[in-house]
Amino acid sequence: MGRPPTTQEFVLGELRRAIVAGELSPRQPIRQEAIATRLGVSRVPLREALKTLEAEGQVVYQPHRGYSVAELRLGDLLEVYRLREILESEGARIAARRFTEHDLARVTDACADVDEAAGNGDLVGMIAANRRFHFALLEPARMPRLVRIVRTLWDATDAYRAVYYNSDVNRGRVQREHQAIVQAAADADADRLVTLLGEHRQHAVDALRDTIADPTDGGVADVTFELDGDGLLPHSRPDDPVGHVD
Structure with a gap:
């Protein structure tokens, strides 16, 4: 068994859940006194949790x-x-x-949890299971710093994920794509696994473009990523108004 969460971790988890579930919606003021009272905590761990969420955006x-x-x-x-x-x-x-049988079992179990939550209409549960699924795919790399950075990126976009999962079509697509990803992992087919995960991410972005289109964000570079001998390096397109990405 893992250790019980600290008060700050508990509050942080509850705030994340409330944002994902839509209980706290975009632009909504956060009433610290009311939240502290509802959670039965002081303002101190609440303020610390809010600082963490602010750092994540x-x-x-x-x-x-x-x-x-x-x-x-x-x-x-x-x-x-x-x-x-x-x-x-x-x-x-x-x-x-590096996948072992234990690693693949974790991936498969998390995939089944996603399906179960989707079938029950449990949006928060599906998002949590989806996170377990994706990190079960990454953790066998034994690159803890990479995983920590990726976890921070995921934390910053849980609210977007909730918007994406609100669609029956999107939830069904996620489930189908997960099955293909599980098979690629079981086959130890690295190229196919990377390709499928890339398509999986791109489908989410494409589905969200119209939903959260922001015409004021004109400064986002049109960047593509190319694989060379030293790894993935970003390259801006020549007509990129922001300029070259080194």
Whole structure:
């Protein structure tokens, strides 16, 4: 058994769940006193949890106004998914060569949990199981720093994931794609695993573009990622208004 969560970890988990479940919606002010009372905690662990969420970009702080839930912005989503593309592709490629039967069982079990939660209409449960699924694919790479960074990126986009999973079509697509990903992992087919995970991420981005389209985010570079001998390196296209990405 793992250790019980600290008060701050408990509060942080509850705030994350509330954002994912839509109980705290974008731009909504966060009433610290009311939340502290409901959770039965003091304001101190609540403030620390809010600082963590602010660092992740999930809440924003304004002087004299306090904290509010961050607005969903397409530019933020695209930036996070670019970073995930680099890191998760590298991690999955290495993990594919190291999967044990135990590792594959974790992946398969998490996939089944996603299906069960989807069948029960449990959005929060599906998001939690989906996270377990993807990290079960990465952790066998034995690259703890990479996994920690990816976890931070995931934390920053849980609210977007909730929007994506609100669609029956999207939930069904996720389940089908997961099955193909499980098979690639079982076959230790690194190239196919990386390709399927890339398509999986891209489908999420494509589905969310119209939902959270942000015409003010014109400064997002049109970046593609190419694999060379030294790993994944970003290259901006020549007509990129932001300029070359080194």
